[in-house]
Amino acid sequence: MFRTPFSRVRSWTITGALILAFAFSAAVSPAAKAAEPIKIGFSMALTGGLAGAGKGALIAMEIWREDVNKAGGLLGRQVEFVYYDDATSPAKVPGIYTKLLNVDKVDLVVSSYGTNEIVPAMPIVMRKKLVFPSLFGLAANEKFNYDRYFQIMPSGPNPLVDWSAGFFELAKRQNPAPKSVALLSADAEFALNAVASARTHAKKMGLNIVYDKTYPPGTADFSPVIRAIQEAKPDMVYIGSYPPGSVGLVKAANELGLKTKMFGGSMVGLQFAAIQKNLGPMLNGVINYDFWVPEPTLKFKGVEAFLAKYQEKAKGKGVDPLGHYLPPFAYAYLQILGNAVNATKSLDHGKLAKYIHATTHDTVVGPVKFAKNGEWAESRALQVQFRDVKPNDLDQFAGPGKRIVLYPDSVKSGEIVYPYKQ
Amino acid sequence: MFPYELFLNAVVAGVLLGGFYAAVALGLSITFGQLDIVNIAHPAFVICGSYTAYILNEHFGMDPILIGIIFMPVFFAVGVIVYRIYYASFEKTGQESLSGLAFFFGLMFIIEVVLILVYGVDYRLVSATYIGQTIDIGFLNIPLRMAVPFVVAATLSLSVYFYLSKTFMGRAILAVSQDRLALQLMGADPVKIKQFAMGIAIATASVAGSLLIIIGPVEPSVGRLYIGRVFAIVVLGGMGSISGTLIAAVMIGIVESLVATFYGPSWAPAVGFIILLLTLAFRPQGLFGRQ
Numbered sequence: 001m002f003r004t005p006f007s008r009v010r011s012w013t014i015t016g017a018l019i020l021a022f023a024f025s026a027a028v029s030p031a032a033k034a035a036e037p038i039k040i041g042f043s044m045a046l047t048g049g050l051a052g053a054g055k056g057a058l059i060a061m062e063i064w065r066e067d068v069n070k071a072g073g074l075l076g077r078q079v080e081f082v083y084y085d086d087a088t089s090p091a092k093v094p095g096i097y098t099k100l101l102n103v104d105k106v107d108l109v110v111s112s113y114g115t116n117e118i119v120p121a122m123p124i125v126m127r128k129k130l131v132f133p134s135l136f137g138l139a140a141n142e143k144f145n146y147d148r149y150f151q152i153m154p155s156g157p158n159p160l161v162d163w164s165a166g167f168f169e170l171a172k173r174q175n176p177a178p179k180s181v182a183l184l185s186a187d188a189e190f191a192l193n194a195v196a197s198a199r200t201h202a203k204k205m206g207l208n209i210v211y212d213k214t215y216p217p218g219t220a221d222f223s224p225v226i227r228a229i230q231e232a233k234p235d236m237v238y239i240g241s242y243p244p245g246s247v248g249l250v251k252a253a254n255e256l257g258l259k260t261k262m263f264g265g266s267m268v269g270l271q272f273a274a275i276q277k278n279l280g281p282m283l284n285g286v287i288n289y290d291f292w293v294p295e296p297t298l299k300f301k302g303v304e305a306f307l308a309k310y311q312e313k314a315k316g317k318g319v320d321p322l323g324h325y326l327p328p329f330a331y332a333y334l335q336i337l338g339n340a341v342n343a344t345k346s347l348d349h350g351k352l353a354k355y356i357h358a359t360t361h362d363t364v365v366g367p368v369k370f371a372k373n374g375e376w377a378e379s380r381a382l383q384v385q386f387r388d389v390k391p392n393d394l395d396q397f398a399g400p401g402k403r404i405v406l407y408p409d410s411v412k413s414g415e416i417v418y419p420y421k422q
Numbered sequence: 423m424f425p426y427e428l429f430l431n432a433v434v435a436g437v438l439l440g441g442f443y444a445a446v447a448l449g450l451s452i453t454f455g456q457l458d459i460v461n462i463a464h465p466a467f468v469i470c471g472s473y474t475a476y477i478l479n480e481h482f483g484m485d486p487i488l489i490g491i492i493f494m495p496v497f498f499a500v501g502v503i504v505y506r507i508y509y510a511s512f513e514k515t516g517q518e519s520l521s522g523l524a525f526f527f528g529l530m531f532i533i534e535v536v537l538i539l540v541y542g543v544d545y546r547l548v549s550a551t552y553i554g555q556t557i558d559i560g561f562l563n564i565p566l567r568m569a570v571p572f573v574v575a576a577t578l579s580l581s582v583y584f585y586l587s588k589t590f591m592g593r594a595i596l597a598v599s600q601d602r603l604a605l606q607l608m609g610a611d612p613v614k615i616k617q618f619a620m621g622i623a624i625a626t627a628s629v630a631g632s633l634l635i636i637i638g639p640v641e642p643s644v645g646r647l648y649i650g651r652v653f654a655i656v657v658l659g660g661m662g663s664i665s666g667t668l669i670a671a672v673m674i675g676i677v678e679s680l681v682a683t684f685y686g687p688s689w690a691p692a693v694g695f696i697i698l699l700l701t702l703a704f705r706p707q708g709l710f711g712r713q
Contacts (some may be wrong), residue, residue, distance in 0.1 A: 012600070046543075047534075047535070047538055047543065047643070048642070048643055049643065049644075051538070051543035051641070052542075052543045052544045052545060052641065054543075055542065055543055073557060143566040171664055187688060211684035213687060213688065214686070214687070214688045214689065215682075215688060216688055216690070216691055217647060218647035218648065218651070218691070219677070219682075219687055219690070220439060220442065220443075220637055220638060221435060221438070221439045221442075221568060221637065223431075223435045223568065224432050224435050224436075224678075224679045224680075224682040224683040224687070225682055225683075225687050227428060227431055227432065227435075228428075228682070228683045228684070231425065231428055234520060243639060244545070244638050244639055244644070247545075247638055247639050248637075248638050251553070251554060251565075251567060252565070254554060255555070255556045255563070255567065256556065256563050256565070257556075257563075269545070269639075272544070272545065274545055274546070274547065275545060275547065275639065278547035278548075278549065278639075281578075282554060294663050317542055318538075318541050318542010318543060318544050319542055319543070319544055320544060324583050344713035390547060
């Protein structure tokens with residue numbers, strides 16, 4: 001094979017063009033990069049069982065993005081979201097994060113909503129050594145011990161134990177204090193963890209556990225369960241449940257006149273406006289976990305302005321119209337990430353993690369300081385008691401007086417009504 | 423001492439629960455059991471019934487059951503249209519087995535997505551005067567939230583049973599499930615009969631949906647939780663037997679309630695399915711199915 005003068009000229013031309021292209025791209029790269037938006041990637045439950053909360057969280061995150069971009073963005077660059085619906089299916093999460101990192105080339109990642117959706121993303125995020133702000137995972141970092149994981153849910157440094165501490169601390173303070181407890185949990189990660197925490201405290205307090213069972217998803221009627229609990233005659237009932245179960249259990253407890261001194265615990269759904277409106281006075285006396293309620297002790301800087309924006313945007317979207325439960329925290333976990341980027345003037349994940357660990361962050365959900373394991377350094381899981389709830393009135397939950405904060409003492413807004421029903 | 427009060431309360435709760443299961447399974451008993459159509463989308467139609475009840479209850483304060491009954495003709499028409507599409511696309515060309523199953527799977531997803539797009543993903547509930555009320559008969563406590571759906575479900579099941587066994591069209595539907603060719607030779611059009619039967623099946627979803635939302639909150643994908651259970655009830659009762667479906671539903675309800683009361687609710691669905699497997703081992707055609 002021989003080369004003609006023409007082919008020699010052509011190969012020199014191509015080589016020259018490549019050198020020029022490389023030199024040009026190297027010269028313009030920083031400026032072009034500065035104009036490019038910062039991409040934040042995540043999966044979110046926009047369909048499936050947790051979609052109600054997931055869509056609400058997305059609205060809150062979009063409000064944060066608008067606020068940040070209006071203020072000039074991060075590092076002078078606009079912020080862009082790249083996200084996919086995980087359909088509340090943990091199996092879809094690893095694929096989504098792999099695509100976000102390898103195809104979409106996002107700069108930062110945050111988690112989807114809930115323990116079941118956070119845990120599958122952890123190995124992928126850890127392999128790339130990324131900062132991973134996460135949204136409402138209960139003890140999701142327990143087995144990974146990842147030092148760049150930051151959990152916005154205020155469940156405390158030892159979530160598996162701290163989670164139900166408030167409920168049992170309240171029980172301890174009553175006179176006469178309860179002597180026995182019934183434990184009931186849905187067959188799913190969060191509820192099982194919550195009830196495991198309750199079991200630990202019950203044993204620590206020397207309470208007699210008279211009922212300890214789980215129930216499967218799709219349980220339509222809870223009256224047999226409530227009857228079995230009533231038969232065991234517990235002084236208090238601690239439940240870990242998801243919205244359909246929470247509604248069924250509160251209704252069955254009222255219909256069958258369950259007699260106990262404290263009733264509630266970790267019932268997901270009782271924080272949602274539509275369910276609160278429907279259950280109405282059946283909620284009175286129930287003591288349940290929450291994270292933010294419109295009580296005077298929890299009026300942090302920016303939270304009311306955020307909620308006003310959220311409530312406007314939530315109209316007609318089929319999501320929680322008040323948005324007290326998850327949305328402020330979905331805003332706050334991005335607030336922390338954004339502040340870290342601005343403070344370190346960097347997208348270096350090592351620097352970001354170091355900054356987030358070292359700082360007490362001022363957010364719409366109050367001051368946030370993380371422990372070494374990425375959980376809140378101090379638990380602020382609220383125990384609230386429903387009080388004076390009237391039938392069929394959504395607006396009553398927008399203001400104070402309906403969900404009284406009993407615990408922790410630092411944000412307490414009223415005294416417990418005890419016993420629940422006798 | 424044996425807690426007989428607890429036992430009897432559990433049995434009554436099981437009967438009431440079984441009534442509700444029967445209402446959800448009734449339509450499937452017609453389509454799957456009699457028409458040999460694996461309508462896996464049936465629970466999605468039930469959810470449509472729930473949303474119809476929710477919308478009118480929320481905006482006009484109408485009773486959910488009344489809404490379910492009023493909307494039966496609309497659901498009937500939907501059933502007829504769905505069958506016409508199914509027939510033209512699959513049954514006519516003999517592709518109903520796998521392609522038909524995929525069609526109903528697709529239909530289920532489409533219904534869910536449309537509901538999500540239009541109404542969002544928040545849980546929906548209804549209000550009615552009887553929700554939250556209980557009647558006490560001696561030591562029996564009967565929540566009206568369960569008792570009212572039971573009465574409606576039993577009435578609906580018996581109405582369908584008598585319609586199918588006593589009327590000309592009902593008998594024709596039974597005939598088409600047994601021998602389509604013979605029916606054709608008698609001069610009847612099996613397609614028209616099947617579309618009518620499909621209409622009845624989907625019409626029952628209107629009422630079943632209203633009962634579902636009375637019992638608990640509903641979101642677009644909640645119907646999936648019931649797919650396994652309703653198919654089990656139809657098979658246990660005997661394919662195509664309406665009375666068998668009602669009895670099997672009550673049986674499953676009682677077993678679930680007793681197990682939930684005395685052993686824990688986690689075991690309840692498993693025991694129901696064990697009964698199904700045992701029944702099929704000794705009586706493959708189900709409790710009331712023909713050989």
